Amino acid sequence: MQINSDLQFIKYLKGAGGDTLKKCYQCATCSVVCPLSSDQKPFPRKEMIWAQWGLKDKLVADPDVFLCHQCGDCTAYCPRGAKPGDVLGAIRAYAYTYYGFPSGLAKLASSSSNLPILIGLPAAIILVLWYISGGMHLPEGTIDFGKFFGEWHFHYLSKTVFFIDAIMLPAAGLALFSAYKGVSALWAKMAAGLETKPGFRPSCPQFAKEFLWPAVQEIISHKRFNECGVNQDRVRGHKPLMLAFIGLLIVTTYGFIRKDLLGIFNPSLHGPIPLWDPIKILANVSAIALIYGILLLWGKRSNDESVSGSQGTFYDWFLIYEIAVVGISGLLSELTRLAHIGTLAYGFYFIHLVAIMMLFLYMPYTKFAHLVYRTFAMAFERYRQSDYVTKRA
Ligand code: SF4
Ligand code: SF4
Numbered sequence: 001m002q003i004n005s006d007l008q009f010i011k012y013l014k015g016a017g018g019d020t021l022k023k024c025y026q027c028a029t030c031s032v033v034c035p036l037s038s039d040q041k042p043f044p045r046k047e048m049i050w051a052q053w054g055l056k057d058k059l060v061a062d063p064d065v066f067l068c069h070q071c072g073d074c075t076a077y078c079p080r081g082a083k084p085g086d087v088l089g090a091i092r093a094y095a096y097t098y099y100g101f102p103s104g105l106a107k108l109a110s111s112s113s114n115l116p117i118l119i120g121l122p123a124a125i126i127l128v129l130w131y132i133s134g135g136m137h138l139p140e141g142t143i144d145f146g147k148f149f150g151e152w153h154f155h156y157l158s159k160t161v162f163f164i165d166a167i168m169l170p171a172a173g174l175a176l177f178s179a180y181k182g183v184s185a186l187w188a189k190m191a192a193g194l195e196t197k198p199g200f201r202p203s204c205p206q207f208a209k210e211f212l213w214p215a216v217q218e219i220i221s222h223k224r225f226n227e228c229g230v231n232q233d234r235v236r237g238h239k240p241l242m243l244a245f246i247g248l249l250i251v252t253t254y255g256f257i258r259k260d261l262l263g264i265f266n267p268s269l270h271g272p273i274p275l276w277d278p279i280k281i282l283a284n285v286s287a288i289a290l291i292y293g294i295l296l297l298w299g300k301r302s303n304d305e306s307v308s309g310s311q312g313t314f315y316d317w318f319l320i321y322e323i324a325v326v327g328i329s330g331l332l333s334e335l336t337r338l339a340h341i342g343t344l345a346y347g348f349y350f351i352h353l354v355a356i357m358m359l360f361l362y363m364p365y366t367k368f369a370h371l372v373y374r375t376f377a378m379a380f381e382r383y384r385q386s387d388y389v390t391k392r393a
Contacts, residue, residue, distance in 0.1 A: 005054035009094070013051055017313040018090035024048040024082040030074035035227040036067060043067070044074055044084040051087055060095045061189035063384075066370070066377035068092075071228030072304075086310070092370065093315040099182035099373075100365040106178075109365035112314035122357035126167060126350065133163050143337045143345050146272055158270040161259050167353070171360040178364040179372045186373060190380050194389050202388055207379075210386070215378035220246075234300060241293030241323070247286030254279050284334070291327040294320060319367040325355040 013021060026049060031042035043064035050058050059065060068088045075085040093110070100106025108114045130136050134150035149163040202210060218224065220242070225235040255273075263269040273280045298320050305312050333348035363369060383389065 003053055003055070006056040007054055009056040010051070010054040012094055013087065013090045016090040016093050016315060017310075018051065018083075018087040020081060020083045021048060021051045021087045022082075023080040024052060024078075024084070025080055027079060029077050029079060030084045033073050033077045033229075034068075035071070035073060035229065036069060036224055037064075044088050047088060047091065048082065048084055051091065056094075059091050060098050061186070061192065063190050063377040063380050065091050065095065066186075066374045067381060069224055069228060071225070071230065071234070073228060073230045076230045083310075089315070090313075092373075093313070093367070095186075096182075096365050096367075096369040096373070099185050101178045101181045105361075106365040109362040110315075112318075118358065118362065119354070122171075122361060123354045126353050126357065129163050129167060130350075133159060138342060138346050143340065143342050144272060145333070145337070145346075145349050146270065148346065148349060155267040156264045158259065158263065158267075161263065161270065164353075165260060167357060168360060171357050175360050175363045179369070182364055182369070183372055183376045187376060187380065190377070191384075194384060196388050197390055200388060200390075202383075207383075211379040211382045212375070214382060215375050218378065219375060234297070237293045237296030237300060239293070240289040241297065244286045244290035244293060244327075247282050247289070251279055251283040251286065287327055287330050287334075290323065291331060294323045294327060298324065315367055318362075322355060322359055322362075322366075322368075326352065326359060329355055 010021075024045075026045060028042075028045045030048070031037050031045040034043065037043050041064060047059060047062065047065060050062075065088055068085070070085055070089055072085045075083045078084060097103075097106045097110045100109075108117060127136070130149060137150065139147040139150070146158060146160050149160040152159045222235050222239050222242075225238060228234070258269050258273075273283075301312065301316065301320065304310075329348050329352040333345050333352050336345040336348060359368070364372075
């Protein structure tokens with residue numbers, strides 16, 4: 001058998017947190033202690049040898065890489081200090097760039113040396129649109145973020161809603177399209193070794209009901225996180241964070257329907273939502289949960305790194321910083337608005353817009369991508385064990 005090692009891939013893994021991978025001597029302790037590994041397809045021992053050999057193509061097509069929740073149990077028990085959990089994290093970081101579309105943006109988002117561009121690009125787009133909208137003037141009178149981009153006499157669509165849509169919809173659209181392309185490519189690779197009876201495949205509704213929805217339910221309940229031993233307290237930060245994102249998704253969808261769609265027929269809906277409106281309460285509770293969750297994860301990661309003496313990776317920290325800035329800038333803009341400090345309120349609001357655009361724009365290429373890749377890997381795990389599949393690789 002001829003093995004084609006990808007030396008660049010090994011070099012990448014070593015630089016992305018997997019510098020210990022060569023220490024592995026294949027004892028398989030990690031596969032035994034991993035609470036998420038199955039008896040039929042144990043991991044991460046096999047991924048360690050594939051990584052040592054530089055078998056990039058096998059690893060980016062391996063669903064087990066995405067099923068790992070980075071709990072660290074394997075790392076804690078590895079007798080050689082090979083840190084298999086960190087190696088799998090480095091492989092996932094590589095895979096998000098590998099599947100990312102467009103590839104130029106995916107590569108840009110994978111390195112800390114590009115941070116000035118990663119921040120500068122959305123900041124410049126928002127500044128240019130702010131300038132086009134009215135010369136970057138701050139609204140006068142009562143602080144109202146709904147007038148950040150100025151006002152016009154067209155009653156059916158507010159000027160700020162128009163400009164926010166012009167910024168966020170293309171960014172969100174690109175992220176969704178990229179995630180779709182990436183997940184489709186991953187699925188094709190994962191399913192390459194499977195065989196089904198001709199004409200015996202699930203329809204889209206069947207796939208959603210039998211495989212995707214159970215995976216989503218498992219993710220929301222944090223069932224697998226709860227199985228982790230060493231790092232089980234990570235769930236205390238991850239769960240509020242995930243619920244906060246669900247809350248903010250509901251708020252954003254409501255705001256879009258209310259202001260962008262219904263507001264066309266009823267212009268009075270363009271104004272700010274009252275503080276005691278249930279949606280406003282949900283928005284504020286979600287913002288607090290977001291900040292609480294991310295600060296817990298931030299503290300935990302810092303503590304783990306100081307205990308183990310390991311160096312944090314850009315892949316791990318970029319998402320933490322991004323979410324922290326979204327939450328803190330949103331909260332500060334709201335507090336300074338209530339305190340009637342206009343310049344600060346609009347300044348924080350601008351930072352908030354930049355951070356949200358970054359979250360959308362870089363979602364498919366950063367750690368945030370685990371949201372979609374892990375969900376589909378979990379759906380695939382059920383699919384490959386189902387009766388639809390007649391031959392498993
Ligand atoms: S990573 Fe560690 S525990 Fe796993 S097989 Fe290698 S040496 Fe053993
Ligand atoms: S980090 Fe946790 S879930 Fe991932 S392979 Fe190790 S033990 Fe399993």
